[in-house]
Amino acid sequence: MLQSKSIRSVLLVSTLSLGLAACDQAQDLAGDLANAAGAGEMNIADGHDVCFQAAKDKLDADAKVSEISTMFSAGTDVDGDETIEAGGVEVCNIFYQDPEDPRKLVGLSYNGYTKMFSGPDPVEMSVSGDPEDFNLEDYLIPLSEVDPAPIAQFMADNDAALAEKFSSYAWTTVSFEGVGSSFQYRVGYEGRLKSNDMQDDGFAILAADGTTVVDNNLFD
Template sequence: MKKSVKLSALSITLGMTMLTHFPLYANDTDYKYSLSDGIDICFKKVKEKLGDEAKVSTIRASFASGGDIDPRSANRPQGVMTTCTVTYQNPEDPKKLLSMRMDTRSGEFKKPALVEIRVMGDASKFNVNDYLISLDKVVLTPLTAFMTSQEKNLSEHYSKFAWTGVSLSAPGTFSNVHHLRVDVEGRLAVNDIKESGYADISVDGKKVNKNRLIK
């Protein structure tokens, strides 16, 4: 894939928040899923819908940070999944991409929509296959252990914090391969200012490419 060709329309920057100790949210009736269902709940539902061998470009799951961290989330319990989206190869036309969004209150995916691909650079050299990966190659299982290993440092840096999402990002400006990203948001212990961070991880969940959870 040539560097001059970038799939700008599909690049996503995901914020993510999740409770440190994965509490249950049994009393919440407005949202179908939460972190108590696992950090990979959106990915699981995408696999159920599309199949393990479906070729996807991006997946994004967002979780509410809660009012203690972000007043704008006061009406959403911490940890509920507020976004679950996927862009994937159109099975009827391999040169096209479809986008599908979950209704996070019902847990059902809405009707897929065609993605209009925009390319920066020479569009004739663009190949959609450079931005696709089979779902069975994306493994989120190791993420839980990684996130748990970060709790001590995060607890010292923040007075309170939460994980707010997990995403699969397509190749782009900063990476020529697919990669996973987890994001954290919290209130700084030193002055109660809200701050966020992220970690960039390989698609098999085994290698941490960047750890900027704490700036």
């Protein structure tokens, strides 16, 4: 949830408005995807920041973003219902300021089934509080200031403990979004416990520098 500097307003961005689709919706998107920018397969093997790199490839250097979200497949060793290979990007959402109308957000969406981006499409926003006091600039940061590279060290530092607890696990979430006047990363995983073969998950919140841990729920 994003909080305004001045009025504690909450900006709710609906990913559904971007036309994200699971496999059962792929046919409905065929027309839109025909004109979409190609991407090819994206995988965490290319880096935990693969979605962020896509943003830098697709947006202007001076673009301002409000959110970049990545979801990776945990693979069938962790989740038997997975239909995308382990590490494959299921979702990559890039929300940014409309270059033609700075009052608005638009978004690019990667679909892990079609392996293509769609958009840019309008992102519908709603505000809790007085809409007249809402200022989109409070929720934006220059893309040039977003650097998720340091997160790799945090992930590496926790791999041994995760391997000790789980028979198999995978990092499944790397997201960046605003919370009030600040921005944070959310890093999450899914795993299968050695003790009883049950699925479990956890996450951590890191500050915008990618190193300062704000909230660690990896093992709670």
